[in-house]
Amino acid sequence: MGAIAIAEPNRAVIDERAHIIEGLAAILPGENLITDARELVPYETDGFTAYSRVPMAVVLPETTEEVSRILAFCNEQGVAVVPRGAGTSLCGGAIPNEDCIVLGVAKMSRVLDVDYANRTARVEAGITNIAISQHVGENGFFYAPDPSSQLACTIAGNIAMNSGGAHCLKYGVTTNNLLGVKLVLVDGTVVEIGGEHLDASGYDLLALVCGSEGQLGVVTEATVRILPMAEGARPVLFGFGSSAAAGACVADIIAAGIVPVAMEFMDKPAIEITESFAHAGYPLDAEAMLIIEVEGSDEEMDAALARIVEIARRHDVQTVKESKSATETAQIWKGRKSAFGATGKIADYICMDGTIPTGRLHEVLPRIGEICRGYGLRVANVFHAGDGNLHPLILYNVNDPEDAMRAEMAGNDILTLCVEVGGCLTGEHGVGIEKRDLMHHQFTAADMDQQLRVRAVFDRKGILNPGKVFPLDAKIAAESELQAA
């Protein structure tokens, strides 16, 4: 257990539990309302497992209409609602409190319509990320954002956190691939935002909802961009004698006008951990490794890789290993995509998610090492090199409360460092409860006040996913205080 506070639950609401459950039971069939203490346990936390609270009840609606009635009821009763996709959040974005109900969208998981001429798919929000690509794959299309948790995570969760992935250097993150949503507002009103056309009319509410961590409404349907698959894709492994050389290579590739579909970085500890797990042929003698993937026809990939290899040679690359088959390609990516799982095999870890300007990499990486050593901890670094999104994995022992506390403190120091060098607290995981108390490092009181005011337009009482994103004591400043300031 660490240092992040969870708000004191409202006893008056908990006292009304029977009445609240009765109200929910009038909306949903019994099998979609969970109230049994044992069955509630799986919903007490998400991927940020160090913190947990058992909610009063869990509802699993199957229609937008049910979501609307649930929210209207809870809003009227003053009951907080924690929306949940698959519960894979690494920042505690779906952790409930004892006075909350959890609203899971996992039972709404159908593909509603695919329009290849428009390159769009309309889906229910509980569908998994991978299921969209699987659905349109036989026609040569895919959905681009690919978070590591894509087998399990839902589009609802992706929209809430504006998720990214390894391939967003070329294809962008969720907000760049989302065209429309059906959104249920806190009072139960259902609104359609966007659609199959490209541009918003009026204020870009879609962009505001994307990444709002479930605090503006509950998304029940989404229209997403689907893209034609490239003719082929080929990753290459590059081993370098130093992180600085790998970083300089990335900068030169971009300067040469080449934007590979992915450029993934791993440091030595990450290489060792993943290689022993995935046996992908990673260079164990390297201090740093890049996986660079290009797309196109065979000839196009040959040409692009020739350019990239030439640049890498200028940076004293030690190992160059090009995938020669689909199996090798799968192995190379298996190593990277299982980095978190592989790390979990050797120790408990927390996964950081800050972003830095890539030009500061050569100073930030050593400082991350120093920070962790200062707490007596080990760290492995994997990150999206093209966009500077770092994922330091801090290894610790979950059964040692002091060790856990040190890991959390090291993580905070790393994220503060990210902000200090011009980056941000979170590149793709979201703020949740994990980074909530660090927000003042990145934002002034006025910056946060402006965001809180926008949030209040959607949810004045703060019923939707409370206790996340903003510090617990954050509240909108009175106009009189602002005038004085």
Place this chain on the structure above:
Amino acid sequence: MTLLLPESEAEAAAMVGGASAPLRLEGGGTRAALGRAIQTAGTLSSRKLTGVTLYEPAEMVIGARAGTPLAEIEAVLADKNQTLAFEPMDHRPLFASEGEPTIGAIAAANVSGPRRVFAGAARDSLIGIRFVNGRGQIIKNGGRVMKNVTGLDLVKLHAGAMGTLGLLTEVIFKVSPRPPATATLIYHDLDDARANALMCAAMGTPFEITGAAHLPAGIGDERARTLLRLEGFPEQLDYRSGRLRDLFDAYGTPERLDGDPAAALWREVRDVRALVEPFDHAVWRLSVPPRLGAGLTERLRGTLDCRVLYDWSGGLVWLGLAEDDDAGAATIRAAVHDTGGHGTLVRGSAELRGRIPVFPPEPAAIAKLTAGIKASHDPKGLFNPGLIHPGA
């Protein structure tokens, strides 16, 4: 009429803090005719807030004060073989306006061009802003890194808000490599429906079409032209144009145009040159699901005498017609509504822009959110009041 020309962000904040009457916010003023016709006692311009504040080619990011001329940004980027991916439209021909378009206005009006269909709009490239809100506070959101999900995304909210939420003082954009070469395939004599089908099918291939436009007969040329643009390394373009030629041979044999003539043609599409004249005609911009573009204009042509040009694979329909009565507003809005898209009156007389909604009217629940967001930023209604909707 007061003209406020702050030379620093702090000065801009002080001017807003001291303002007691509504202000028109503008950059270079080249798009002043966009939106509902409004009257204000004063104008607050960002045009003296100039200069590139950050440019890291290897990080593909540029930041500049809002009043920096777009031309300066493009020159700085071109020097390092980079560009703004969204290919912003120049509104000067359409409005016969003068002056220098500014980077802040590109952000505020979310101005994009043909490459938007491939690379996203201005809002997709915009990653950081600083602005002065209606309380005179300086606010920042987003930043200089392209992956950033910290807090609410006010960056994209301000893109397209037309300065109704704040005075942008600094903007940061993600940039892209400048394509080393381009090739445009031009198919001739297709009717609109066939052209629409070709564009949508081509966008569904792996060949990364970065522009798909259709200019019907009489729009810039006697013959109808359907344009598909490829960008990349020269050998790549030969390969890809060959593949497209083979795949779509049922649509005829395309002519291939490269280099400056092709670039000039795409500028004509971008700036809707074909609809500039006659100058007293209204121009509408319709954003619809791409495959429905041609069907929509077929329906409109049943009752309206209009000239059309398609971009974005059919998803952007430009419509020019005489400004009689409501300039087709009722007919156009009804037809566009049926596609799920929306229409904006881009050019019209001030009289017309005062009389009919310029932007699509919003359903009640959305209008309530719009009003709330406006009030959250600008409680006294200082900025561009009524520019988008009466009251917003």
